[in-house]
Amino acid sequence: MARVRFIGPEPVRVPELGDRTVEPDEVVKVPDERFDGYVCQPAAWEAVEEPKAATAKKTAAKTPQKTEG
Template sequence: MARVRYIGAEPVTVPELGNRLVQPDEIVEVPDQRFDGYVCQPAVWEGIEEPKDEKPAAALKKPTPAAKAASSSKEG
């Protein structure tokens, strides 16, 4: 599980965490696959501990050598 800190000004109820009430400056654990959904809101959430097993999105989008060869053979 990843960890984020709530930096908003008022307590907030987070339905994804079982309707948990999160207080300002509180650190909570969130599912690894949802980490980006929190840290993309920098006005209210701060990343504390990133997911350990998740590969960066850019690495997942790289074409394989076979895919590169197939696309370059179609261009000519």
């Protein structure tokens, strides 16, 4: 599971996390497949720990392709 920090000014109820209330500056675990849904809201959430699968994909994308010439 990935982790994100809530950086909003007031507590917020998050139904996806079992209808719990998340306090400002609280770090919570979120499902890896939903990580992007949180960090795409930079006024409310910031990444703390990216999903392991996303890290593997980024590493693979950085590998240069060899071309024959």
